[in-house]
Structure formats: structure tokens, C-alpha cells
Amino acid sequence: MGSEPNPVPWPARLRKAEPGQRDAIVAQAPTGWREPLRALLEGPEPEEALTRAAGLPEPIQATPWPVRLSRLLHEGSYPARLLALYPEALAGLHPEAPPADPLAALRQAVGEASLDDALGRVRSTEYLRLAAREVEGAPLEETGGALSDLVAACLQVLLEQLQLAEQVVVFGMGKLGGHELNFLSDIDLVFVHDDAIGEGDVERRRELVDLHQRLRTLVRHLEGQGKWRPLFRVDLRLRPFGSRGPLSTSVTATEAYYERHGRAWERQVWLRGRPLAGRLDLGALLLRRLTPFVYRRSVGPEIFGEIADMMRRARREATRVGGDDGDVDIKLDTGGIREVEFTVQALQLLHGGRNPGVRDTGTLPALDRLLAAGLVSDREHHQLGVAYRWMRHVEHRVQLAEGQQTHRIPGEAAARARLARRLRVGGSAASLTSTMQRHRQQVRAIAKTIGGDEELGDPRAHDLAVALDDGAPRDDRCAALQRLGVHDPAETEARLEHLRTRPDGAFASTGTSRHGAENLLRACLDSADPDAAIARLVELAATRPAHYGIWRAFAEPSPVGRDLLRLTGELLGASEPLGRGLIGFPPGRPAGPGRSGSRPDFLLGLLERASEAELPGPRTLAADLRRQLVDPRGLDATLLHFKHEQLVRAGLFDLGRRPDPLVVGRAISDVADLVLRVILRDLAAEAGVGSRFDLAVLALGKHGMQAMDYGSDLDLMFVFEPLEASPEAQTAAARLAQRLMTRLESRALGQRLYEVDMRLRPSGRQGLLVTSLTGFRRYHARRIAVWERLALLRTRAIAEVRVGEPGLVPPSFDDLDDAEPDPPGAMVAAAVPGSLCEAIEDTVSETLGWRPGPEPPPSADEMRQQTRRLKQRIEAELARENRAQGRFNAKTGEGGCLELELLVAALQLVHGPEHPAARARGIVDAVEGLGEAGVLPRDEVAALCADYRFLRLLLNRLRMSPGGRGEDPDRFSENSPRLVTLARRMGFPSRADLMRRFSDARSRVRSAFDHHLPG
Template sequence: MGSRSTSTSPSCAPRSRPRCRRSPRTARCSASISGCAPRARWARSQTRWRRPSATTRRSAGRGSARPGSRRGCPLRPFVFPHLTSATVIDDVRDLNRRIKRELVRPRTAGELDLKNGEGGIREIEFFVQALQLIHAGKRPGLRLRGTLAALDALLFAGLITDDEHLALWRAYRWLRHIEHVLQLEGGLQTQIVPEDDARRRLLARRLGYPGDAAFDGELRRHADAVSRLFATLGDPADERAEVTAILRGELGEDDEAAALTRLGFADVTAARAELARARRNRDSPLAPAGVASERTARIGAALLAEIAASADPDQALRAFGDLIAQRGAAWSIWRLLDENPPLIRLLGSIFGASAYLARTLVDRPELIDLLIALGQSSPSRSVAEVAADLAAVDPADPEHAWSAIAEIKNGHVLRVGLADFAGALDALAVCAELTAIAEACLDRALAIVTAQLVERHGRPPGDARLAVLGLGKLGGRELGYAADLDVVFVYTGDDGVSDGPAPLDTVEWFQRCARRLLGALRQTTPRGRLYELDARLRPSGSHGLLVISLAGWRRYHAEEARLWERQALTKLRPVAGDRTLGDDVARLAADTVYGQPPDAAGGARAIADAILQMRERIERELGIGIDRRRITGDLKVGAGGIIDIEFAAQYLQLAHGHAHPALRTTATVPALEAAAAAAIAPARDLELLAQGYRFLRKIEHRLRVVHDQPIHRLPQARGELDKLARRSGYPDGGVLLEHVERWQHDIRAAYLRLLA
């Protein structure tokens, strides 16, 4: 094993020193061993600490590739056996105590060990590794080396809740960041937060905190959360005692109400009514003891416990009551849940997270297969894959066709929602998936409407084609849950009339096609609504025809387009209809936006001033001006909201896209990243805006997915804000609001620096 550096300077030595103490021969012998030696050593003696450390083993890279690349294979039976010792949790806890005893030296009250102390990095790693040791023998998907990757896998497998996952994920990222700052500052391998007030305040300021008190509070919150979760390893599961007492009918009315309150139910009367409804069905998992079978009683206790642990127990219990009311004991899902207990946790979590997704699952319980697939296959689907599902829709019965499209759409949105809450998709990946679903539905709906028109009115004359162009978040592949679709319709064709039994002239034919498409997608079907289409960004605005000819489009944007319309065109791309025509329109739009240098629009300063004025006008009209320093709770249009970030990215595109082709993208974050790569704006501000965009979109996702409504204001009621906070991984609404306000303050400052 070669050293990475021969330098012995204090700043380099800690980072270049190989760590050999976990070699099978320990520090007393050579660290370089033959490819078969580890297997022999492990076969003879499995010291308790070696199995946790081996979960992160990988090849060092240099030297012989063959032994290193195969080293994990011979050790797997020893690290991840199919039958795990009952003492594995005790072994991990003993190792943690040993580390604290031997490595954590006595310190003053002000000093903290980020790595080995209570609630530190080591406890997160041991928590993850303990669960890997127990379950990875039979679940190969859990055999991951990285702590964060393993955390995700444990969540997908249902072995930890989404709250536990988020708490550990955030704590690990935060603690490692502090550790890196400490080590970069001193050039030493240290994890100790200094006791000295001056050094502590300096560290806090470097991390972006106003003072050491705020930093200490954040440190304590993360450490307490980690410590509490680590303490649950191996502890008896007594949290279901009250659940069992409720299901067995052992509690009186007042005691049951008190128990439900302690479990987290806000409307105890409604909760007791839901339980009573479920108990009346003898096939229900919540049926009283002595009526339900042993299996259904076991499932019921586990489900009620997970419902109580969800973000909204009242909502989750209502959804579960609906599920029970529609299904009997013969339903295979009960056997499936009994055989796969982690699915119970995922089911309770999604029921408490979104009434919309819960309703989809209640209506189509066969979609529970999505829970099983989660973590075993990619949660992503392309437009073509979604379109393949939609191709089976029979357009012969229009009413049934739209309901069938809505049903397929809801199933795919459920797939995305499950992966979203499980952490398999980040905020931008969720946007991309939802956009793919919308595109496929839009294209299939257009095909059905076109076929209906052709049947009655025939085809328009000549080379008649229609393209649907996406703008806004549809164009940027940034759709959220319950999003509207911003579109424009561009057609080409000869003058004349169609060749059907009820002929129409060309313009009217395409106008009717666009109008029917809008009406079909916005209707409410038995399976819910599809999409609201917004065509107000067309050249005629909200007045006039819905469609415009290709010649009219070219003429308008060459002669009359204003700056805000050029700004909107930064997001344009073809999404449905004739793709050749759509590509032609996209090229015209790119030439309109990027074809001339910014001096043609008065220069970068004039562009910035126009965008600032437009943003100020939006704020004035909504009464949320920054000058009033009013916190609006509006994630989208409020000061420091999503629009600030989008306008900043579009300013950079309009001002610099002519000279920098990499900026010519329809998506916000890639535009910011391209600007950073081109060094046309401060990298720190661009990174802040990109991260702020991800943060705000994630909270917006959590806000909209509950009832599938296009809302972007935080709830005013404290109870609803608390529920949103729990869905978003925060302990309560106050903490969430604090984070939102801090992000929006920083986003507004960065936006003004870029444009002002």
C-alpha cells in the first residue's frame, strides 16, 4: 500500500497518513496482505468490532487491482451472514462505549467531540452499520459502503422511518461539514469544537451563524436527535403498549381518548369514530381481539403504530379506514404486509403524508407493488415509458378514455410520491419525473382529440401540422405536484377547408383542436382531474385565438416581442404534437432570445432594470414588497421566493447567453451552474440560489402533494404548519418557518446583488 504523499508538513500529514488499524492483522503487522488472507483470518476469528468496520470496506485503488476488487466477495458471508447473532446490537453498543472510554478524553463543559462524543458522527455510522449487519445478509440492496447511501437503502427497505432518515441524514451532513471546517482551519485531524469563546464565535461566524449561541443550539439539536435514535438500538419495543391496549379494548372511553392524544391524534373524537368503523368489520386488522385472526391482529397493531408515527395521524387513520371498508380478509395485501413488515411503515408514512396519494392507493390497491419495487429498481420513468402505458387507452369511448388517462397519471404520480418521501428522488428529480408524466399525458390527449376531429371534420388541407410548446416550469422540466401547464399552440398548413363531412377552415380546425384539448384535460373525471392548461403566454395574450401560425409567430417575435416575452422564451421547448414543427419554433425562439448581443436590448444594465421593475410590480400588486419587510410565507412570489431565483437565472441568460451557449438551457439550476462555470457572476451567490431553489421546491412539493392543489403559501394555522414541517423533516412549524425565512432573506440578497 503506497502512501499518497511523502510530505511530513503538519498541514499535509494528517490527510495523507493511511489508516491501517482496521487491517485483519491490526497495527502490529504489515498492512499489505494477500487476497486470500482476509478470508482465512475472518474464518478463524470474528472479533466483534470487525464486522461493523467491514461494512465500509473497499479497494484502496492503487496496487494490484485484482485482490482489491475481489476482497469484498470472500468476506461477505462473514460480514453479512444469513443468520445473525442475537448479540449483534449489544456488540455495537459495547463498541461505542469502548470508543468513548478509550478515545474521548475528559473535557471541559465547553468542548465537544463531533465524532466520538454523545450524538456524534460515530453513533450515526454505528446505527446504520448495526442495521446492515442484521438485515443485509438476506437483503443485498443494503450492502452499501457509504453512510448516506446506506441510510437511503434502509429507508427504502422500511427499516427506518422517514423522520429518522431525515434526522440522521441532516445530522451526518451537518456534523461532517463542521468537522471539515475544523480540520481545514487548523490543518490537523481533529473533531473537537473549541471551548475558547473567541475561537468558538469565529467558527460560528465562518459557518454562517450570527453567534456561538445559535451554533451551539443547532449542534445540540442534532446531537440530541442522534443520541435518541442510537439509544433505540436493542431497546425493548414498548411503544406499542398503548396501541395494543386500544386494539384489545382494555381502555375505558376517557383512557382511550387520552391514549390517542398521546399517540399524536389531534381529533380524538374522529379517531375513535374511525376505529369504531374499522372494528365493525370482522375482517379488519383493527377488529377487537378475539374476533380478528392472529395474523390480522398482528398487522393491525403494527399499522396503527405506524399511523401514529406519521406526519398526520388523523389523515392516515381516515385513509386506512377507507381501505379497510373496501377490502376483506381474503385480500392478498394483508398476507403481503404480514410477510413484508417494512411495507407497513411505508404505507403508514404515505397515508400520513398525502391524502391525494393515499386516495390513489385506496382506489387502486394493486399499486402497492410500487412499495415493493421501491429501492429494488429505479423510480424513474422516461416520457416514452409513460406513453407506453397510455397507449393502451381506447379512445372509442371518450368519457372512459379521459378517466383511464387520469388513472394512469395518478398511478405514476404515486410512484413519484413514494420515491420522493422515501428519499429516492431529490426535489429536482421529482420535477423531472412529474414533467415526463405531464408530457406523455398531453401528447396522448392531443392524439385522441385530433382523432375525434378528423372523424367528424376530416383533415385540414396541405401540410397541416400542430405543435404544442411548453413554457414556464413545463418547458424547464420543473413541474411540481398539481402544476398548471403553460403552453402555446403553433400550426402550419394551407388555406382552405378540411375534407370531412363537416368541413372547417384551417384556422378554425386548429382553434377547435386546442380548445377541446384544454377542455378535455381540465375536466373532472371519476379518477380526478388531469391538468389545467394555461395559454395566456401566447402572442395574443388572454384574448384572441388560442393558436398562431408559424408565419405569424415568426413575424410577431421579430417585430413586436417585448423583453418579458423574450424572458418567457428562455423556457420554451416542444412537448407534444408535431416534433419537426416544434423544433422549428424552438430554433426561432432561441434566435429571438440569444441571436443578438445584449446591446440590442440596451445592454445588461437595461435588462436588469427591466426585470427588477417587473419583479417590483408583482410585489406591489400582491402587497408583499421587500421594503415593508413583511414575511409572507409565500414560497413562490414572496420576496426571496422561487420567482427571485428564476428571474436571476433568466437575467443571466438574456445578458450573457449570446456569448455563452452553455446558458441556453430551459432549466433554472443548470442555467445557474453554467453561469458559475463561465465565471460571469459570483460563484457563491449562484450556488446559494441553486441550493435555495432546491430547498423551496422541496417544501413546495410537500405543501402541494397533500391534496393535489396548486398552492405555494405556507399554512397560517399552527397545526397545519406543524404537519407540513413533519412531512419536510423538521420537528415543528416554528423550525420550518425559521429555515424558510432565512433562505428567503439570503435569496433576496443574492438576487439583488446579481441584478443591482
């Protein structure tokens, strides 16, 4: 009896079935097959994917494969061809596959197979894995970097196998040197050997001949042999003397060539030269010697001609403009990949000699460095970076389709629609064309500003003129705004139309005022959020007609003025408190009682003071408020204007001088103290004669330790003490506290002064709004929770008033600076802390164990464990981090600012009773005090203080750089363009540098937390 024939493999069975029967076949399939089969049906090209699946080698079809393979089969024939060439490459797609290490894999494979087979097998496995990562949406930096690392590993193994590793260094040029290779790039290589080879007698010259022969063998292996060909396409034409020159030159000969014969385009080539394999020390030596050739320290007029020639050469390589309706070469046509690369390289050549910070071989890292150096705007950086990443992903997908070295996007609608589906760009030819057109136009516009061609003009000036032209069609105005970087051009066009139609407005004027308005509009377009910045610019311009001095100040700015123009645009596009503060209130209000004249434009005054050496202290703030003109709408309107003015003052100082973030936090907290005191005094005067009591206001949290940022709320606690036996005192004190909160939080003026948080009061949300001193003492005489002790550490008495006595009058501002600050740093104003605040602070000290009290504090172990549990709960419920996806929370996440604050607070609770130096309210002072007490070693003190300052600065900058609406401002994504703005505002060359610093800080903070508060 014959054996039963082999059953038809499930992929083939699915392909042969009618479309209406396929779901049933998937349901009948074994469990392991269902998900891969479903993925074949649900991708962008199901029929093609099924055909490719059915054509895979039989061993692959015999058992269920990873879902990643099914998704890859929708991309084109190349992944299937890789598997047909080497079926074992499928192992790299399994979820349990070990992390890729091509160098280790190659060294192992060389011991198991021939050299060519080893290279082919590892290359096929890694290409298949990276193709899957590309389809899964991996960032360009990952795929381009891994492809570059694969080539470097192949070169290293070939050098080792041919006994060249100690004689030669191999430089990668172009995309390989930039660590951004694509799947089917040419491999641009330059070989350089040690000076000792070939110098001297005949034997040494023979050694050089032998070296060249072995290098030719290396190239043959790298290009592939037999079934593996082509492995890589090797291009050696970038070496000295090009294709006519020797295959390898010595270090000294290479240096001499560029000194004598080096041309401008070769300087550009070596911008991306990177030693990959072999004698890396020789590579570093040569790069140092070539630095004066590549990066000229003195920039003469000739360099502008060289850059213009370079940009013209890039345009000549674009054989035509490449209309978006026909075939488009995404690399070479205008506005394509090459134009982004040449634009970045032109700026590096121009500025790299005097500014080493802009030097980098990679296009995207170099673009980040140019932003950090202020050589490209936020808008230019964002548009070039987004366009480059998108076009490189398109290039990858076009190449993966058929395994061809092509950069062409087909013009035929059906083919373009298939590509759109694979890229998930709307699924139609029109959507792909629209996206491509937008990116190419933006790149082209920016590149034109670099090239220096007379015929190119200034595209931004042209687009700006169109956007402000009443006679231009509305669609043209919207298109111009989109090219200028606006995300919602229709909304912004409507706002600008409102400005254009105001007969007295700066945008409707001619001459200096209009020029100044357009300068500020450009600064807004270059901000992190151009839509928000322009919306606020509209509000700003609506209250300042063309004759106001602010427009003249922006028309012809000095170098200092240009910085202020940039800062103004950044602040208008920054967070709501800063942007709103910059708008201010309408200038020219009537003077207050007893004063004559009208108020000058406060914005102009702010800009004039932006270069001040330090932020105002408490006495200066009180004096500034004393000089503030009274708003006819009332005291709260005056205070709101004052608060905004001081926030903008701090923001200008912060961005312009990058001070210690603790200084900025103290200044913002001092403003809050003063505003609260003035309102409290006004309310006490309004209360009139009645129940007599003292009311104290305590600040906790960030406010308590004078560490507020631009969006901080006020953590408050109220304590009162009746001056006579009266059942009405509690009610009257609660009413006064409620009225204070209402005035702080009221939106009657369009926005509130501050948001108030009362959750840290005794008993939290369930507790009384106002606690008597007796009740406060009784509550804290018992054994309170550790979280409440942690909160008490940051308690600071900020205000106190006496209510119910005759003779109290509202604040006139004339006596705000009568009191002397005591202790140093206390606010100088009416309603300063008095005897009730002293009694409260005594109770706090007893509770914390600073002085003898009725109840001993919990044990050290309990405080450590409770603090640890609190942090774990906060991290689980609030941080919402996903480290695998690069999403972090700088405040509540692992190793974040709050973790460091809780660590310090726990150590203060444990050691503060014995060591007065450890009782400081501020974190840095407390860490230093713990160091003095011997609790923390000196090196850890320095590291934690530096990390805290960094994390506080990061939180400040996060509040300046708006994320999405409704998002936690302390959260950010590692790959977000927002992080580029953050890096620049924090003084880091690139997003990667900022993330490295963040990672280092988080790691140290978490290690310290685990060490001092063990679980």
C-alpha cells in the same frame, strides 16, 4: 394664597369611579392616557389591575405609561412589585427601548452604582420586559432563552469584578443549561477551574483557598443583597460529591470523579451541562472529556435498567398522581413538565452515543433532533412539544402572579377561572382543566412507552383496541382516538366504525390481516396529518378485503418493510395528489383487450418497487403505460390511475432516498408529457376527416423546464398551422384544444388529471386560445413585453399532431415506445414534436435574440429594470410575507425560488445572444452556462445552484406537508409544527437548522438579485 393641590392621578381616579362612569373618565383623559387606561379595563382582571395601578409609585402615575404595563398589571402583583423596587425599570417597556443586551447593560451599570444595585436594576428591567413578552405570547424559546442569557451575563460580570474570569468556567445545568429557564427557577451551577490552580507548593494551595472564597462572594451577590434579595436562587448540589464536595474542582479532578464515581443520574445531569461564563475554552475541553461518560457508544442491557430507574425517579418526584380537579403541580405531577424532560433525556441517553445528532442541552431542540433521527414519531413529537410549551407558559403565568417559586395550579374553581382568563383558555375553570388533562394524558401515554415498567403496558395498543372495539361506548372510542393524536375524533370514529362493520374487511378480521391493518393505522397516526391519513386509509381498506396480500405484507414487515410502512403512512397523510394516488383504484379490474387475468394490487407492486435505484425515464414510462391494463371506464381513467401510480412512485423514492429535487421534477414532468400526448392523439383520431391542420402544444413555466412538483398545474400554449386554405381551420383547432383542456381538467372521475393555465399565451388572458403559426410569428416580430420574453425562455415543445387526414386511429399503447428519444430526454410516444414545433422554436430563438430576427431585443438596462419591477409586484401581491411574525413564502417571497429563476432568466436575456452556453432551459444548466460565459463567478455559480436545489426541495416538501385548507402551500410559519415535519423530511436535525439554511439561501439570492439587477 396656598398652592393648588396636586390633581388625583388618572389611574387612581379611574379606580375610585363607579363602573358605569369609567368609560366617560377614559374619554376625558388626555390622549396619551386613553389607551393605557382602556387596557386596564379590558383585560382579564380589571378590578385587580386598577388596584395595582393605583398603588404604583407616584412618578410612574404622573405620566402616561406604555400599554404593555396595563396588560401586565392584570397578571398579578409581581410586575407591580418589580416597579416599586425599581421604577426606572419601566423604560424597558417602551416601544422605542433599544434591544436587550444584559451584558452591556450590566457593565455600564457597574460603573454607575454598586455591584448589587447594578445586578438588581438590570435584573428588574429585564424581568419586567420579559414578563411583558410572555403576556404578549412570545415563544418559550425567546423568554426561556433570554432569562438564561441574563443569568449568564450576571455570572460573567461577577467573574470580571472578582478577578475570576481567567481562572474559572461556570456551567449552567438543568433548565439554565438547556437555555430554557423560567422566571423563578433555581440556578443550577457547577464551577470548574484551571488545573494549574492549587497544584504544587503552599502558595498555589492558598490560591485555591482564595478562589473558593471569591466564589462564595460571587454566590452571595448572585443571590442578592439587601432589598434585592432574593435575586436568584442558587443550587450548587450538582457538583462532584454534591454538597459535601469542594465549591470548585479542576478539569482533571472533575473528569476523574465521573470516571470513578459517576452515577446514572449524573449522566442525565450532564446532558444539559453548558458553559456559560468565564473560561469557555475550559468548558469545551471538559465537555469533550465527559462525552464518553455521558453518551456511551456501546449500549448494554444495563442502560435499559438505568432508563427505567430514571423514569421511576421522575414518577417518585411526583408526590401523587395530581388529579385535575385538585391542586396540580404542573412540573412534578404525572404527565407534567418533568415527565416530558425525562422522556427526551432517556432517549438521548439511549441513542446519543451512536448518534451525535440527537445531542442538545435544550428539551425542545433535543426533541426536534430525536424526530429527525426517527426516534420519535410525528405524533409523539407534536404532542410532547405542544404540551411542554403549554405547560411552561402556565408555569410562567403562575409564577408571575405573586412572584413565588411555585408550579401549582390551584384547584379552587374561581382561582382556576382567573388563570384561564389570563391564559386565554376559554375563560373558565372547566376549559383550563380540559386542556391540562388532555396534555397530561398524552405526555403520560408517551412516557410510559419509554420507562420499561411492566405494569405500564402499551397505552397505544390499549387505546387502539378501544377505538376498534364495537362493544366500547362511543365516547370511550372517541377519547381513545383523541389520545392517539386525532384532531376530530368523532369524524374519525365514524369512519373506523364503517370499517369495523364490513364483514370482509381487514379491521373486522382476526389474525394476520387485522394485525397488518392495525400496523398501518399506527403509521397513519404517526403521520403529519393523522385525520387525513386515516380518512384515506378508510378508502384504501374499503377496496381491499381481508384476504388481500397488502395486509399480510404489513403484518410482519422486515426492516425494509417497516420503512415502507412508515412511508405509506406519511404518504396517506401527505398532500392530496400523493394521498389520493396511494389509494388508487379498486384492484382486481378485468384485464384489457387481448390480455388475460386480473390486475394484481398495484399498491403492493409499488411498495415492492420502492427500493428502486432511480426513477423511470421517458422510455420506461412509455413501456409502463404500454403494460397498463385498460380501465373499462375509458382511456382517461386509465391515464388517471397511471398518473397517480407514478406520483406515488416518485413520492416513495423522494422520501426514501432524498434525491436531487431536479430529478423528481423531471420525472413528474415526463409523466405529464406522456399523458398529454396520449390524450391529444386520441382527440386527433376522434376528429376524423375534415379541416386539415397541424396542432402543436408548448409547455411553459415549471412544466416547460421540466421542474414540476406534486401539485403543479400545466402552463400550456397552442399553435396550429393549416395544411390548406380553409376558414374552418381556426375553429377546428380551437375546438380540439378546448377538448384537450376539458379532458385534462374534467372531474367526471372524481378528480382531474391536471389543472391547465393558459395565461402565458400571446396577449395573455385576452389572447386567442389557439394561435396560427403566422399569427405567432407576427406577434413575436413586434416588440413584446419583457415578462413575455421571460416566459419564452422556458418554452418547450412537447406534442404535435396532424388532424383531418384519414387513417388516424386511437392509441393502443402498443406503439408508445416505437420512437427513439431525440433530443435526449424527449418523450417517446405518438404525437411527438415535429416540423411545426421546430418552426415555433425558431421563432422563439429569433425573439430572444438567439438568432437574427426582424426586431432587436430591448436594451440590457430595460430587461433588468422590467424584471426587477415584475419581481417587486409579485412579492407585494402574492407573497404575503410577514417576516416580523415569522411568515414566509418559499416561492414568491424575498429571496425565494421565483426570485432566483427571474434573476437567471434576466441574465439569459441579456447575455444569451452572445453566449450559447447561457441559453439552457433548466435553471441549474443556465446558471452553469452563465458561469462558463464569465457572467457569474465560479463560487457564485456553486452557491446559486446549491440554493436552487435547496429551495426546490423545500417547495416539494411543502407540497407534501399540508397546511390549512385554502392556504397557499408555498407559505409557512417559522413556529408552525408543520416545519418540524419539513425539517425531518429534508434531512435537517431541527426546525432551527432548516430555518438557518433557508435564511442563508434567501440572503444569497436577494444579494445576487440586487447585485446583477440593480434598482
